[in-house]
Every structure is written in structure tokens, then in C-alpha cells.
Amino acid sequence: MNGSSTQEAVHKKTGTACPVFQVQGLTKIYDMGEIQVQALRGIDLELAAGELVVLLGPSGSGKSTLLNILGGLDTASGGQVTYCGKDLTRATEKELTEYRRFHVGFVFQFYNLIPSLTARENVAVVTEIAKNPMRPEDALGLVGLAERLDHFPAQLSGGEQQRIAIARAISKNPEVLLCDEPTGALDSQTGIVVLEALERVNRELGTATVIITHNVDIAGMADRVVHLSNGLIVETSRNVIRKQPKDLKW
Amino acid sequence: MLDTPQLAAGRFISCPFAIISGKKLFRFEGSMTALDKKLLRDLWLMKGQALAIVLVIVSGVATFVMFISVMHSLNKTRDAFYRDFAFAEVFGSLKRAPESLRARISEIPGVDLVETRVAADVKLDIEGFNEPVTARLMSVPNNGRPLLNRLYLKTGRMVDPSKDNEVVVSDAFAQAHGFKPGDSFGAVINGRWKTLVITGIALSPEFVLQVKPGGISPDFKRYGILWMSREAVGTAYDMDGAFNDVVLTLLPGAKFEDVVSRLDAVLDRYGGFGAVGRKDQMSHRFLSEEFRQLDRFAEVFPAIFIGVAAFLLNVVISRTVSTQREQIAALKAIGYSNFDVGMHFTKLVLFIVLIGVVSGIAAGVWLAKGLGRIYMEFYRFPYFDFELRPSVVVAAVVITAGSALLGTLRAVRQAALLPPAQAMRPEPPMSYRKTTLEKIGLGAILSQPTRIILRNIERKPFKALLTVAGISCGCAVMIASGFFSDSVDFMVDVQFRQAQREDMTITYIEPSARRTIHELKGLFGVEHVEPFRTVPARFRFGHRTYRTVIQSFEPNTRLHYLLDTKLKPIELPPSGIVLTDYLADLLAIKVGDQLIVEVLEGNRPVRQVPVVSLVKQYIGVMGYMDRSALNRLMREGDLVSGAYLTVDSREQPAVYRKLVEMPRVAGTAVRMDEIRNFYETQAESMLFFTFIATILAGTIAFGVVYNSARISLSERSRELASLRVLGYTRGEISYIFLGELGVLTLAALPLGFILGRALCAYIVTAVESDLFRVPVVLENETYALGAAVVLLSASVSGLIVRHRLDHLDLVAVLKTRE
Incomplete structure (x- = not known):
């Protein structure tokens, strides 16, 4: 992990990439019985291949909703999302399942591991159904857990659990990695180890990565930082130099 | 599913599957x-x-397999025995006919094989057994090989036709007295005392169940079957070249009714008593009733268990789905389809069902063999051909799996359709309301913990109701098993104590003049004598007929009472006929209608007699008339068929000895012996059923209470741990927690009583027949036993869960999010 090679990789990928996601006028309204909550009020966004984007915003700004729609977990109320030219907003349930199965990797704030399965088996849950998966051992090796293959989640620390979740997400060789507050439940030291794992995957595998967080400090490692507030993009900024996770502090 | 994910996962260390996964000890692991x-x-x-x-x-499948398999096995055994030993299809008895009549019977269209026999009732005198014993004496052809109703000779040999003192005896009778070939006993044959030597012990398809005519249960000690050579019986009864019993089989396609009516016509002038088919043959009849009961039991009991199992699965799988919300979300997020997730939980259900069905079938086979052995005590077959039909296994699997899937459909569907984005968020807190008790102003007297208990129950009223219903099923099953002995006690009390007061019943060989009873009165020790007259008859009303007997008593009888439908003694009216209420239902006749009575004895008169009243009777069905009225109907003199006696108990053996010697007396029955025998023969099967029912009832109660407790613990461990942190003692949180189950269990008891009674009523209607009707009688002890089994099972499961409650890890529980 040295700084110059990272920069090189970023330039190479962003320069040649076609957009992975194209989002236009995306809205989402939650119907909560008597009241309606407008979570997204018209989002326009693009994500290039190999790009690492951080979505920043406070609680309730619509980050998770946007991520869920990008990941095919939730449906939009209006607007359009295309993934490599395919319209996700018109996809059927079956198509969305296939999309999630073969193209997207998810990392959640609370890891969402299966407690009854070991690290290796948690990854195998994905590799068993994917098209061109890595070996679970390799995926775990990438996140530095080669030594803990047969441990159950309860026997691992929070950071280690989150790294299993990352291994699980990348093991299918996804085109895009979506991370919802991946360090939200971790202390800063452990959080950095997790971010290093994400950064390495993005750099070495060229996987387009979206990280959502309310932690401004994490924004330093992104190619691009998108600020959300109240369901709208209020600001977009580009980092000329991506910071190394180990240089981040919070 | 109970603990928080962290705590839960920690336990996998002790799981054998975890060990195999960690070390890859087993090959099958790799393919999973x-x-x-x-x-x-x-x-x-x-x-x-x-x-x-x-x-x-297991309980449901085992009872299903047990009842059905025993029925199939008995059926198969019976059919094989009937076929191999040529069980007759038509049975006729008559007064006396020349052997030449046999040819005419053979000529009846549709008749295949014909066998004529001589049959008689004899009194036996067995050394060391000073009680009345009677037997049915049947002739066997001189060649020793009956054409029909052939004998299965268990030991010894057939009789030698040249010897007039040799008999083959029935297996059950021999066993009851410990007889073996070579043993001998005394018998009064046509008035002459004789020593009979046993040459063999046999079984016959005709006497699979050996019940004395009019008896309620087999009495192997006091009633037996003897087979003697035709030559010897013919000589003894003056039946040389004659017969008084005929059996036949039919050609394929022959019409039973036609053959019977022609046979009756042929036998009519020889004093035929009306031929019957297998369905009215005593032994066959009892067997068929038994099959019907087994069939009904196979429907009722398994249905209860499978229903409860489906409910429990529903509760557990619903809870599992709800605790695994986030895992489900993750699985969907990484690309598992709704179908995959649904299948996953379906497999979980089916796995539990599979274990249950396989063990249930094994347990059912084991129980069926036990029940089969008990049946073999009553029903004497040469062998017991156990059969587990593949269709029974398939039915057990399909019914159980089907019910389980139906029961868990909602939960599995919920898991399958759970939107992943929504599942990602924790479940919203459950909403609570003030309870009705609080709303009506009783809130002030309730402590906080009690309020928690009540609000919990009211929050999920449907679930609470199902839990109560489930527990009450346990109580009901227990009551339904206990009720049989209560009802039997009651039946025996009505039949043998309230309706019958005599000590002994004497039956004459043939109707005799009333004055013969002076002979009985003269016996030392006899206190009171009342004669009776019994005649066989066929009742006809509209297109319905029924063959039974008319029983008649003296006016002002002191020994035999008729009881009305409210069990109050009633006077026998001087004219007209009184019918058992069940018989009136069978004939669809009511009081005031004219019944056609075709007497099957003497001059065989056919008369119209008005039905004047109905009486309650639990065993058998018949008609009753005043004795003089019956004599008038028969156009005979003052004749009696026998008498009821009361005897000084100290003189009973002496009286009995005298009766054996009286040529006119065909048989003697002692009322107390009958009662004792009845209980003895029932005891073992009663014990078997009570034992099984107790286990089953306990299983239901335990299963329901334990599952409810574990689910509540899983739902509320945080809440309970919080209370502990706030300073509540273990006892106090146990009260909150177990109090809810206590309330539900207590609420289940009265419902269980009602359900139990309803179940008894259903069983009673399902098994009632003209042979007997069991009244629904439930003693307080039976209710108490039902309640006790439920309370005990509930307490045991409460204690087990309480143990977990005591070990609640406060810190861990509070640290993790729901």
C-alpha cells in the first residue's frame, strides 16, 4: 500500500471508465400511514468504474435509502437508476435478485453475518451461488483473516466480523461494492483496519465502491465526496490525492 | 433463537455440527x-x-401407526385365518333335522359347501374350580376334518370317533385352566355326568373371540368351546343321523339374502332359528366392532397431536424468522431469492417433521406390537401377522408434513417476502395497551409485575388463545383416556347392580313348566327365586328388521329391574312390548307404533305388538314383556326358560354343586363372577391405554408450555434483564415471566375439561353399537388427573426455563441491540 501506486490506479480507472451507475431525478417517498416521508427528493449522480465515492450526510439525509436503491434492495418512487445501461427502476423482483447475486457486494453497519456459520462458511454462502467467485479462503486472505477461517462470528472482534462481511461482499468479484456505515459500530483503530481492507479491494480489484458515512474524516480516502442533506445532493467535491486510511483520524 | 446473536453463536462451539465443520471430520460435510x-x-x-x-x-404419528397398523394386521391375520381354515359365510341353527336335509340345502342356488353339525351347551365340573363353567360343545366329522370352520390344532391330536369321551378344547379355555392334552374334567352332557379327556388344544375361525351368548366380555375360565366327534355328540343328544346346526359357504356371485331366505324356508319346519351371515356371527361381529373403533381412534388422537404440532411449529418458526430478520436481509442482499429463503425455512420445518415422523413410525410399530399382543389375549388367532403398509407410512408423512407446512405457511411466507431494505432495520417495538382489567378500574390493585403479565397476554390474544387451546388438548387427551374406566364402572353399576339384583342366573335346557322352580326353591341356601322366559325373535318395523330376544319377568320382580332413560326403575306393563332405546332407534320405531314380532321358537308365531315404553340399557339390545303376556303371545302354557336366584353367600358353592347335577339346568351364571371377570379381562388393556395416554397428554402439555416459555424468554430477555439491573430479584422476574404461563395454564384447565368431555362424547358416538353403548361418565378424579398431568408438565417446563432465566447474562443482553 504505497501512496503513488494508489494514485496511479485511481487515475487509470477513472480515466477509462464508463459509468457503472447513472442516477437521474431519483425520488423516494415512504408512506407511514397518515404521513408521507420524502427520503429522496431528486438525486442525480454517476459512478464510474473503479471509483471510490463517499456519501456523506447526517442521519435521515437519505444516504441509506439511496444505497438500498442502488443495491436493488429497495425500489424508487420516481426517477431512474441504470446499472451499466440497465434500468433498475423497471427491473422485476427476479431481475433484482440476479443483479444482487452477480453484480453487487454489500457491507452493512452491523455486519449481518450468519452467527451459526464460521468465517469461511459465511463467505461460502455467497461463493456457492455466484458465477465466478474467489475461493472463500482467498477472499478472507485479502482482508487479512486467513488465520481465522474456522471461527464463528461470536469468537471474533467487531473489526474482524466486519472484515468477514467485506470478504463475503468481494468474494463474488462484484462490479460494485456498497458499504453502509462500515465503521459505524467500530472504534477508530478497528475502523481504519476495515477501511484499509476496502481501499485495498478498490485498488487491487478495481471494484467501484460507495461508502456511506456520517463521519467527515473518512471522506479523505475517496476519489469523490458527495454530500447529502434532506434527500438532496448539496455538494460534490473531488480529492486530488486520496488519503491512505492509516492517515485518517477521528 | 433465544439469545442475542452473539450469545447464541458462542454456543455453537458445543454443537457437533460445528465440530465437524471445524475439523472436517465427516465427508458429507463437504457436500453441504x-x-x-x-x-x-x-x-x-x-x-x-x-x-x-x-x-x-412422535405421539401423533405413533398413535396413528399403532391404531391403523393393529387394525390392518388384525384384518390381515383374520382374513388369512378365515381363508386357510374355511370360515363359513352362513350360520343356521335349528331344533332338529334329518341328515338327508343336507342334500336339499346343497341344492339351494348359490350354496357352495355345506356342513351339518350338532351343537349343545354343556355344564362342566372342573376340579379345583368351584364356580359354574359352561361350554359350547360342537361336533366334528368322524374323520376329524371339518369342511368348514376347520380347527387349527395347536397341540395334541383330533378326537378318536370310536371314543365317546374325547374332546379337543379351545386354546383360551385350556390356557385359563392350565389344561394340556391328557388332562380330564367332568361334564354334564344331556343330563349325564361324564369324564372327558382332552386330546388336543385348538383354535377355530368361528371362535376367534369366545364370548358366552349374552356376555359382555370373554370369560375364558367360565366359558369354553369343546369339539367332540359327531358320533359321540350324536349319541349323547339323540341326534344320530340328525343335526341341529348348519354352516355353509357361498359360490362367487351368490346373493347372500336369497340364500338365507331359501335356507330359512328349508329349515322352517325343522325349528330353524333364522340363519345369519358373518356380520351377525358373534365372534366376527365383535372383531368388526373392534376394527371400527381402531379406525376411529386412528382419526381422532393423531389429529389432535398433529394439530398441536403444527401450532407449535408455527410459534417457533415465526419467532425464528423474526429473530433472523437481519440474517434474512443479508441473504437477500447478497443475492438469495425469495424462493431460496422460503425453502430454507421450509427445510427447517421438514427436518423437524422428518425426525418426528421417522421416530413416530418406529414408536408406532413398537406400540402396535404391544397392542397386538394385548389383542391376541382376547382374539385368538394361530399367529399375529404384523403388517405395516407402505401406504400408512406415506399417509403419516404426507399428513404430518402437510399440516406442518400449512401451520408454518404464514411464517415462511413472511420470511420469503420480507423486503430486504425493511429487514435491515430493527423491528419496531411492540405496541402495548392498558388491559381490560385496568380499564374497568381494577388497575389500582394490580402490582407492576402483574400488569406486565396481563398486558402481555392481552397484547397477543390470539397467540394466548392458541396456547391455552394447546395446553387444554393435553388435559383433554388425559381425560378421554380416564373416562373409559369411569364409564365402565358406571355401566357395570347400572347393568349389574341397579338392574340386576340376583346372585345367580339359571338357564334351562328347554322351556319348562313354571312349577319346576319349586325344585330350585327347595335347594338349601336359596333365598328367593324368580322365573323368566326368553325367546329368540326377529323384530320388524317397516323395512327394518333386527334379530334378538324377548326377555320376560314376573310382575313385581324384585331381582330384575328395567330402567327408564333417566335410570329410574319402571314397572313392566301387563301387555305390549318394551324396547331398549337404542333398538327403537335402529328400527326407527317409537312408543305407540305396532312392532311385528316373528318368534323363532316353538310354534313360531308372528304377531303385532304395540311398543309401550323404552328403556335404557348399555349392553345389548332386546325387547321386554310381562311373562304371562309372552306366554300368551307364544300360545304356550305357563312356561319358563330359567330363573334368577338369590342365595345365601355361604351356601353358594353347595347350591352350585346341586345345580350342576340338575339335568334341566343348562348353565349357571354368577353375577359377582361376571363383574370380577369383566374387570380382570379389561385390566391389562386399560392399563396399557392409560399409560400411553398419560405420556401423550404429558407430551402435549410439556411441548406447549415449554415452547411458549422459550419463545417468551427469547422475546423478553432484554426486558427481564433490564428489570434485574433495576434491582428486581430472580424470584420477581420469574414471577413476571412464569406468571403469564401460569395464568394461561390455569385458564387451559376448564377448557381442557370441556374439550375432554366433548372428546369423550365423540368417542362414545363413534364406538357405540347394538353390542354396547358407553355412557359419558366422568368422575372428579378423572378431571383431577387431567389437571394434575398438565400442571406437572407445565411445572417441569417452567423449572427448566427458570433455570435459564437464572443464568441470564445481564451485561451481554443489554449490550447487544435487538
């Missing part, structure tokens, strides 16, 4: 998908609950 491994480990984690459900499924 990660999701299937999850399934096995989830199952291991909920092993207590799964076991409770498995036990309930």
Missing part, C-alpha cells in the same frame, strides 16, 4: 451448502424446542 449448515446449527440451537415438537409429532 453453507445455508444447510446454518440450518443444522439453527436446529441444534433450538434443540430443546425442536425436541418438544418432535415428541408431539
Whole structure:
């Protein structure tokens, strides 16, 4: 992990990439019985291949909703999302399942591991159904857990659990990695180890990565930082130099 | 599923599946998908609950397999025995006909084989057994090989036709007295005392069940079957070249009714008593009734268990789905389809069902063999051909799996359709309301913990109701098993104590003049004598007929009472006929209608007699008339068929000795012996059923209470841990927690009583027949036993869960999010 090679990789990928996601006028309204909550009020966004984007915003700004729609977990109320030219907003349930199965990797704030399965088996849950998966051992090796293959989640620390979740997400060789507050439940030291794992995957595998967080400090490692507030993009900024996770502090 | 994910996962260390996964000890491991491994480990984690459900499924499948298989096996055994030993299809008895009549019977269209026999009732005198014993004496052809109703000779040999003192005896009778070939006993044959030597012990398809005519249960000690050579019986009864009993088989396609009516016509002038088919043959009849009961039991009991199992699965799987919300979300996020997730939980259900069904079938076979052995005590077959039909196994699997899937459909569907984005968020807190008790102003007297208990129950009223219903099923099953002995006690009390007061019943060989009873009165020790007259008759009303007897008593009888439908003694009216209420239903006749009575004895008059009243009777069905009225109807003199006696108990053996010597007396029955025998023969099967029912009832109650407790613990461990942190003692949180179950269990008892009674009523209607009707009688002790089994099972499961409650890890529980 040295700084110059990272920069090189970023330039190479962003320069040649076609957009992975194209989002236009995306809205989402939650119907909560008597009241309606407008979570997204018209989002326009693009994500290039190999790009690492951080979505920043406070609680309730619509980050998770946007991520869920990008990941095919939730449906939009209006607007359009295309993934490599395919319209996700018109996809059927079956198509969305296939999309999630073969193209997207998810990392959640609370890891969402299966407690009854070991690290290796948690990854195998994905590799068993994917098209061109890595070996679970390799995926775990990438996140530095080669030594803990047969441990159950309860026997691992929070950071280690989150790294299993990352291994699980990348093991299918996804085109895009979506991370919802991946360090939200971790202390800063452990959080950095997790971010290093994400950064390495993005750099070495060229996987387009979206990280959502309310932690401004994490924004330093992104190619691009998108600020959300109240369901709208209020600001977009580009980092000329991506910071190394180990240089981040919070 | 109970603990928080962290705590739960920690336990996998002790799970055998975890060990095999860690070390790859077993080969099958490698071929399993990660999701299937999850399934096995989830199952291991909920092993207590799964076991409770498995036990309930085992109970249902086992009772199903037991009842059905015993029925099939007995059926198969019976059919084989009937076929191999040429059981007759038509049975006719008559007064006396020349052997030449046999040719005419053979000529009846549709008749295949014909066998004529001589049959008689004899009194036996067995050394060392000073009680009245009677036997049915049947002739066997001189060649020793009956054409029909052939004998299965268990030991010894057939009789030698040249010897007039040799007999083959029935197996059950021989066993009851410990007889073996070479033993001998005394018998009064046509008035002459004779020593009979046993040459063999045999079984006959005609006497699979050996019940004395008019008896309620087999009495192997006091009633037996003897087979003697035709030559010897013919000589003894003056039946040389004659017969008084005929059996036949039919050609394929022959019409039973036509043959019977022609046979009756042929036998009519020889004093035929009306031929019957197998369905009215005593032994066959009892067997068929038994099959009908087994069939009904196979419907009722398994249905209860499978229903309860489906409910328990519903509760457990719903809870599992709800605790695994986030896992489900993750699985969907990484690309598992709704179908995959639905299948995953379906597999979990089916796995539990599979364990239950397989063990249930094994247990059912084991129980069926036990029940088969008990049946073989009553029903004497040469062998017991146990049969487990593949269709029974298939039915057990399909019914159980079907019910389980139906029961869990909602939960599985919920898991399958759970939107992943929504599942990602924790479940919203459950909403609570003030309870009705509080609303009506009783809130002030309730402590906080009590309020928690009540609000919990009211929050999920449907679930609480199902729990109560489930527990009450346990209570009901227990009551339904106990009720039989209560009802039998009651039946015996009515039949043998309230209706019959005599000590002995004497039957004459043939109707005799009333004055013969002076002979009985003269016996030392006899206190009171009342004669009776019994004649066989066929009743006809509209197109319905029924063959039974008319029983008649003296006016102002002191020994035999008729009881009305409210069990109050009634006077026998001087004219007209009184019918058993069940018989009136069978004939669809009511009081005031004219009944056509075709007498099957003497001059065989056919008369119209008005039905004047109905009486309650639990065993058998018949008609009753005043004795003079019956004599008038018969156009005979003052004749009697026998008499009821009361005897000084100290003189009973002496009186009995005298009766054996009286040529006119065909048989003697002692009322107390009959009662004692009845209880003795029932005792073992009663014990068997009570034992099984207790286990089954306990299983249901335990299964329901234990599962409810574990689910509540899982739902509320945070809440309870919080209370502990606030300073509540273990006892106090146990009160909150177990109090709810206590309330539900107590509420289940009265419902269980009602359900139990309803179940008894159903069983009673399902098994009632003209042979007997069991009244629904439930003693307080039976209710108490039902309640006790439920309370005990509930307490045991409460204690087990309480143990977990005591070990609640406060810190861990509070640290993790729901």
C-alpha cells in the first residue's frame, strides 16, 4: 500500500471508465400511514468504474435509502437508476435478485453475518451461488483473516466480523461494492483496519465502491465526496490525492 | 433463537455440527451448502424446542401407526385365518333335522359347501374350580376334518370317533385352566355326568373371540368351546343321523339374502332359528366392532397431536424468522431469492417433521406390537401377522408434513417476502395497551409485575388463545383416556347392580313348566327365586328388521329391574312390548307404533305388538314383556326358560354343586363372577391405554408450555434483564415471566375439561353399537388427573426455563441491540 501506486490506479480507472451507475431525478417517498416521508427528493449522480465515492450526510439525509436503491434492495418512487445501461427502476423482483447475486457486494453497519456459520462458511454462502467467485479462503486472505477461517462470528472482534462481511461482499468479484456505515459500530483503530481492507479491494480489484458515512474524516480516502442533506445532493467535491486510511483520524 | 446473536453463536462451539465443520471430520460435510449448515446449527440451537415438537409429532404419528397398523394386521391375520381354515359365510341353527336335509340345502342356488353339525351347551365340573363353567360343545366329522370352520390344532391330536369321551378344547379355555392334552374334567352332557379327556388344544375361525351368548366380555375360565366327534355328540343328544346346526359357504356371485331366505324356508319346519351371515356371527361381529373403533381412534388422537404440532411449529418458526430478520436481509442482499429463503425455512420445518415422523413410525410399530399382543389375549388367532403398509407410512408423512407446512405457511411466507431494505432495520417495538382489567378500574390493585403479565397476554390474544387451546388438548387427551374406566364402572353399576339384583342366573335346557322352580326353591341356601322366559325373535318395523330376544319377568320382580332413560326403575306393563332405546332407534320405531314380532321358537308365531315404553340399557339390545303376556303371545302354557336366584353367600358353592347335577339346568351364571371377570379381562388393556395416554397428554402439555416459555424468554430477555439491573430479584422476574404461563395454564384447565368431555362424547358416538353403548361418565378424579398431568408438565417446563432465566447474562443482553 504505497501512496503513488494508489494514485496511479485511481487515475487509470477513472480515466477509462464508463459509468457503472447513472442516477437521474431519483425520488423516494415512504408512506407511514397518515404521513408521507420524502427520503429522496431528486438525486442525480454517476459512478464510474473503479471509483471510490463517499456519501456523506447526517442521519435521515437519505444516504441509506439511496444505497438500498442502488443495491436493488429497495425500489424508487420516481426517477431512474441504470446499472451499466440497465434500468433498475423497471427491473422485476427476479431481475433484482440476479443483479444482487452477480453484480453487487454489500457491507452493512452491523455486519449481518450468519452467527451459526464460521468465517469461511459465511463467505461460502455467497461463493456457492455466484458465477465466478474467489475461493472463500482467498477472499478472507485479502482482508487479512486467513488465520481465522474456522471461527464463528461470536469468537471474533467487531473489526474482524466486519472484515468477514467485506470478504463475503468481494468474494463474488462484484462490479460494485456498497458499504453502509462500515465503521459505524467500530472504534477508530478497528475502523481504519476495515477501511484499509476496502481501499485495498478498490485498488487491487478495481471494484467501484460507495461508502456511506456520517463521519467527515473518512471522506479523505475517496476519489469523490458527495454530500447529502434532506434527500438532496448539496455538494460534490473531488480529492486530488486520496488519503491512505492509516492517515485518517477521528 | 433465544439469545442475542452473539450469545447464541458462542454456543455453537458445543454443537457437533460445528465440530465437524471445524475439523472436517465427516465427508458429507463437504457436500453441504453453507445455508444447510446454518440450518443444522439453527436446529441444534433450538434443540430443546425442536425436541418438544418432535415428541408431539412422535405421539401423533405413533398413535396413528399403532391404531391403523393393529387394525390392518388384525384384518390381515383374520382374513388369512378365515381363508386357510374355511370360515363359513352362513350360520343356521335349528331344533332338529334329518341328515338327508343336507342334500336339499346343497341344492339351494348359490350354496357352495355345506356342513351339518350338532351343537349343545354343556355344564362342566372342573376340579379345583368351584364356580359354574359352561361350554359350547360342537361336533366334528368322524374323520376329524371339518369342511368348514376347520380347527387349527395347536397341540395334541383330533378326537378318536370310536371314543365317546374325547374332546379337543379351545386354546383360551385350556390356557385359563392350565389344561394340556391328557388332562380330564367332568361334564354334564344331556343330563349325564361324564369324564372327558382332552386330546388336543385348538383354535377355530368361528371362535376367534369366545364370548358366552349374552356376555359382555370373554370369560375364558367360565366359558369354553369343546369339539367332540359327531358320533359321540350324536349319541349323547339323540341326534344320530340328525343335526341341529348348519354352516355353509357361498359360490362367487351368490346373493347372500336369497340364500338365507331359501335356507330359512328349508329349515322352517325343522325349528330353524333364522340363519345369519358373518356380520351377525358373534365372534366376527365383535372383531368388526373392534376394527371400527381402531379406525376411529386412528382419526381422532393423531389429529389432535398433529394439530398441536403444527401450532407449535408455527410459534417457533415465526419467532425464528423474526429473530433472523437481519440474517434474512443479508441473504437477500447478497443475492438469495425469495424462493431460496422460503425453502430454507421450509427445510427447517421438514427436518423437524422428518425426525418426528421417522421416530413416530418406529414408536408406532413398537406400540402396535404391544397392542397386538394385548389383542391376541382376547382374539385368538394361530399367529399375529404384523403388517405395516407402505401406504400408512406415506399417509403419516404426507399428513404430518402437510399440516406442518400449512401451520408454518404464514411464517415462511413472511420470511420469503420480507423486503430486504425493511429487514435491515430493527423491528419496531411492540405496541402495548392498558388491559381490560385496568380499564374497568381494577388497575389500582394490580402490582407492576402483574400488569406486565396481563398486558402481555392481552397484547397477543390470539397467540394466548392458541396456547391455552394447546395446553387444554393435553388435559383433554388425559381425560378421554380416564373416562373409559369411569364409564365402565358406571355401566357395570347400572347393568349389574341397579338392574340386576340376583346372585345367580339359571338357564334351562328347554322351556319348562313354571312349577319346576319349586325344585330350585327347595335347594338349601336359596333365598328367593324368580322365573323368566326368553325367546329368540326377529323384530320388524317397516323395512327394518333386527334379530334378538324377548326377555320376560314376573310382575313385581324384585331381582330384575328395567330402567327408564333417566335410570329410574319402571314397572313392566301387563301387555305390549318394551324396547331398549337404542333398538327403537335402529328400527326407527317409537312408543305407540305396532312392532311385528316373528318368534323363532316353538310354534313360531308372528304377531303385532304395540311398543309401550323404552328403556335404557348399555349392553345389548332386546325387547321386554310381562311373562304371562309372552306366554300368551307364544300360545304356550305357563312356561319358563330359567330363573334368577338369590342365595345365601355361604351356601353358594353347595347350591352350585346341586345345580350342576340338575339335568334341566343348562348353565349357571354368577353375577359377582361376571363383574370380577369383566374387570380382570379389561385390566391389562386399560392399563396399557392409560399409560400411553398419560405420556401423550404429558407430551402435549410439556411441548406447549415449554415452547411458549422459550419463545417468551427469547422475546423478553432484554426486558427481564433490564428489570434485574433495576434491582428486581430472580424470584420477581420469574414471577413476571412464569406468571403469564401460569395464568394461561390455569385458564387451559376448564377448557381442557370441556374439550375432554366433548372428546369423550365423540368417542362414545363413534364406538357405540347394538353390542354396547358407553355412557359419558366422568368422575372428579378423572378431571383431577387431567389437571394434575398438565400442571406437572407445565411445572417441569417452567423449572427448566427458570433455570435459564437464572443464568441470564445481564451485561451481554443489554449490550447487544435487538
